[in-house]
């Protein structure tokens with residue numbers, strides 16, 4: 001029985017990457033089985049959260065960690081921890097920060113929308129985003145000049161959504177902020193190198209469980225023990241509507257263990273072969289020009305792209321989405337005329353369906 005079909009919801013082929021809007025990752029059979037088993041028993045949730053956090057911290061090499069519903073919740077909780085700490089009256093008053101310092105400094109090119117605005121997640125946690133510099137250029141003086149007695153922390157967004165030039169590096173932001181005793185929190189939602197970002201010197205980092213890790217809709221916050229305590233304290237406040245269930249926690253832990261043990265060279269070789277297959281099939285279509293694209297945020301991901309005029313690129317993307325099953329190519333570069341296909345979520349069967357539909361588009365003219 002297909003549970004989606006029962007509701008009349010059709011499946012789609014996701015060639016756009018790890019998109020939350022298309023259901024995030026597909027979980028493995030092992031993760032699914034662990035979640036089913038977890039759902040059929042009862043445990044003390046506090047105990048589960050603490051032990052899951054300790055397990056994640058051990059895997060990532062941080063002092064402590066906790067499980068959330070996602071990286072968006074992670075941003076709100078990290079901000080709340082900086083603004084209210086573990087003080088119950090402050091926790092219960094959020095998102096009203098009272099007289100606590102609550103400005104969250106963020107580089108202008110990091111004020112992005114990942115499906116919802118980063119600024120709003122900051123506000124949910126009682127913070128007030130204070131953008132510095134311009135969308136294409138931030139200087140160190142912007143950061144140092146913005147730090148004052150109302151500053152609660154600096155939020156760094158590591159993402160393909162951000163402006164990729166003219167921003168201060170994570171390393172410099174950490175050095176300058178820490179020199180002024182200001183904590184740095186990091187949104188690394190879709191990043192693949194978890195251990196690197198967990199140990200780069202930030203005070204807290206958040207990751208999506210449903211993107212690179214391949215788990216269910218979930219997320220992680222990892223970092224300093226005192227601040228993780230303060231994040232957990234928010235479960236009695238704004239964290240309550242972001243509560244994750246026991247099966248979500250177990251699903252994330254199971255997926256995380258598998259992710260950190262994955263054979264990366266083999267995986268990359270497999271993805272590279274899928275890109276090769278797409279490119280050679282596209283190249284065999286008369287008049288089609290292609291490109292092999294490196295990831296815009298330097299994550300070591302390759303994608304196959306078809307190069308067209310911007311209008312034709314939009315037409316092709318629309319055509320693919322309108323078919324059955326609907327195919328979602330990567331839309332980020334459509335305005336440059338590039339219709340890209342991300343190999344990560346694709347099965348070999350999906351690749352064939354994509355090739356057939358792309359052929360149909362070009363033969364239809």
Ligand SMILES: *Cc1c(COP(=O)(O)O)cnc(C)c1O
Nearest residue numbers: 020070071072114159189190208
């Ligand atoms: C996806 C994403 C988020 C939100 O993550 P969820 O796990 O879906 O809540 C936040 N920030 C960035 C940069 C993202 O790409």
